[in-house]
Amino acid sequence: MKMRISILTTLLLGGFFLILTSCRESYPPTDMHRNSVIPKPVSVVASNGTFVLDEGTSIYVQTGNEGLKKSAVYLAEMLRNATGFELEIEETDDKPWRGNIFLTSNVSETENSSKEYYELNITEKLVTIASTGAEGSFYGIQTLRQLLPAGIETAGALEEPLLLPTGTIKDWPQYEYRGAMLDVARHFFDVETVKRFIDYLALYKMNFLHLHLTDDQGWRIEIESWPNLTKHGGSTEVGGGEGGYFTKADYKEIIQYAADKHITIVPEVDMPGHTNAALASYPELNCDGKATDLYTGMKVGFSTLCTDKEVVYEFVDDVVREISEMTPGPYFHIGGDESHSTEQDDYVYFINRAMDIVKSYGKTMIGWDEVAHAEINSEDVVQYWSKEENASLGVEKGAKVLISPAKHAYLDMKYDSTTVLGLTWAGVTEVDKAYNWSPEKLVDGITKENILGVEAPLWSETVETLDDIEFLIFPRLAGHAEVGWTASKDRSWDEYKERLGRHQNRFKALGIDFYQSPLVPWQDEGDFFVQEENKGTSE
Ligand code: TNX
Numbered sequence: 232m233k234m235r236i237s238i239l240t241t242l243l244l245g246g247f248f249l250i251l252t253s254c255r256e257s258y259p260p261t262d263m264h265r266n267s268v269i270p271k272p273v274s275v276v277a278s279n280g281t282f283v284l285d286e287g288t289s290i291y292v293q294t295g296n297e298g299l300k301k302s303a304v305y306l307a308e309m310l311r312n313a314t315g316f317e318l319e320i321e322e323t324d325d326k327p328w329r330g331n332i333f334l335t336s337n338v339s340e341t342e343n344s345s346k347e348y349y350e351l352n353i354t355e356k357l358v359t360i361a362s363t364g365a366e367g368s369f370y371g372i373q374t375l376r377q378l379l380p381a382g383i384e385t386a387g388a389l390e391e392p393l394l395l396p397t398g399t400i401k402d403w404p405q406y407e408y409r410g411a412m413l414d415v416a417r418h419f420f421d422v423e424t425v426k427r428f429i430d431y432l433a434l435y436k437m438n439f440l441h442l443h444l445t446d447d448q449g450w451r452i453e454i455e456s457w458p459n460l461t462k463h464g465g466s467t468e469v470g471g472g473e474g475g476y477f478t479k480a481d482y483k484e485i486i487q488y489a490a491d492k493h494i495t496i497v498p499e500v501d502m503p504g505h506t507n508a509a510l511a512s513y514p515e516l517n518c519d520g521k522a523t524d525l526y527t528g529m530k531v532g533f534s535t536l537c538t539d540k541e542v543v544y545e546f547v548d549d550v551v552r553e554i555s556e557m558t559p560g561p562y563f564h565i566g567g568d569e570s571h572s573t574e575q576d577d578y579v580y581f582i583n584r585a586m587d588i589v590k591s592y593g594k595t596m597i598g599w600d601e602v603a604h605a606e607i608n609s610e611d612v613v614q615y616w617s618k619e620e621n622a623s624l625g626v627e628k629g630a631k632v633l634i635s636p637a638k639h640a641y642l643d644m645k646y647d648s649t650t651v652l653g654l655t656w657a658g659v660t661e662v663d664k665a666y667n668w669s670p671e672k673l674v675d676g677i678t679k680e681n682i683l684g685v686e687a688p689l690w691s692e693t694v695e696t697l698d699d700i701e702f703l704i705f706p707r708l709a710g711h712a713e714v715g716w717t718a719s720k721d722r723s724w725d726e727y728k729e730r731l732g733r734h735q736n737r738f739k740a741l742g743i744d745f746y747q748s749p750l751v752p753w754q755d756e757g758d759f760f761v762q763e764e765n766k767g768t769s770e
Contacts, residue, residue, distance in 0.1 A: 645659045
């Protein structure tokens with residue numbers, strides 16, 4: 232009897248061992264420590280196993296949590312697109328059975344106050360994304376996405392199973408505002424292009440898109456009470472092309488698309504300078520009562536609204552009202568930069584009044600750093616792009632600062648002197664210079680408490696197509712995302728460039744025309760976790 236049991240045990244154990252080793256062969260242990268996640272997470276603890284995601288995997292969501300459910304739908308869609316398999320979404324109150332993904336609000340670090348906090352815990356049995364809010368679950372999914380092979384970015388590129396390294400990531404951002412700006416005024420970009428831009432922000436956990444909607448060369452947002460702004464003022468662009476504009480329906484579509492990816496739109500109407508498109512559309516906005524000609528060049532600083540005419544403030548009121556009504560986000564950007572043909576007193580008077588109008592529609596005012604000379608206070612935001620003393624003045628007045636230093640953060644600066652696209656007035660900005668800086672160490676006296684966040688602007692004087700956009704923003708955008716997300720003490724260029732190098736295949740899988748900087752060790756094999764190799768060993 233004893234003998235029989237031990238034979239049986241040996242057979243059972245042997246069989247079990249065989250199964251184990253054959254599993255090992257198919258799915259070699261992986262190492263979460265070797266991840267290439269950008270922005271770099273706060274903490275990563277690897278446990279050297281593998282989770283197998285296949286068509287039997289379901290996504291479980293804590294019952295009744297609508298925010299998490301939206302994230303589940305997004306994740307299912309992402310996986311379906313790349314692999315073709317349909318993951319079911321189920322609600323549950325309990326921890327699900329093995330082989331599944333679980334989105335829950337039960338976080339282990341209950342003390343963490345960030346509403347963007349998430350924990351991604353992968354064991355051989357379960358993938359759990361725990362987050363305090365829907366944002367966190369979305370960011371946890373972006374991390375999961377970057378742990379998967381680059382083929383996840385291409386429709387139909389992957390076959391099951393997908394393998395994930397086991398371990399735990401705990402993560403949250405340093406700054407609550409991590410943004411980019413797109414100038415749709417110098418050259419107009421349509422809704423589809425803006426959506427791609429939004430997709431790129433989402434991949435790197437950025438959460439604000441500032442749209443520079445008006446400038447000398449074009450007015451790009453429909454205002455029903457002043458229809459000639461778009462009809463005439465939107466009819467051209469730099470170089471004399473046909474321009475274009477967003478209808479209200481277009482703008483709302485952009486807002487919704489962004490909101491689904493936890494990105495808030497910040498509309499900018501640049502005033503009182505940078506207004507030639509408006510001045511050409513309505514003669515009464517000019518001091519001499521005469522409409523200007525449309526402008527298709529690249530100069531700045533020559534235009535101004537007539538600051539002592541009441542009709543100008545009626546105009547500003549209508550514009551701010553109509554745009555604010557469509558904008559759920561808290562901010563309205565009034566520009567205020569380079570008003571070189573406005574007298575300083577008139578400038579301050581105008582900004583004060585424009586600011587009051589913005590507040591009357593319940594929005595928080597953001598302005599380029601020159602607005603620090605107006606009567607701003609702790610309710611306002613100054614966007615530092617050029618003059619340190621303006622940023623400091625803003626902070627003295629209690630305002631928050633949005634950090635966009637041209638010499639690091641401007642996505643329209645050339646990479647080097649041979650770059651065809653872009654400008655050079657703030658210098659050339661290689662990928663290391665775009666990454667190697669810290670918001671809180673930039674200006675004496677401006678510390679983390681004064682800073683709302685980081686924004687990287689793309690001005691479009693030289694940018695005409697999505698390809699042009701991609702070439703200038705990639706790979707620098709990824710670095711700016713990390714500057715805003717990851718603590719300065721946890722960042723170094725030497726380590727970052729290795730991770731960035733492993734994003735090459737992801738860029739390619741997304742069809743992104745990126746700048747192949749010689750400073751980055753681009754890796755052809757892409758992800759640390761090579762799906763093809765794994766497939767090979769299982770055969
Ligand atoms: C400065 S940055 C500008 C823009 C230009 C940009 C080009 C800022 C507030 N004003 O009008 O497009 O340089 O890099």
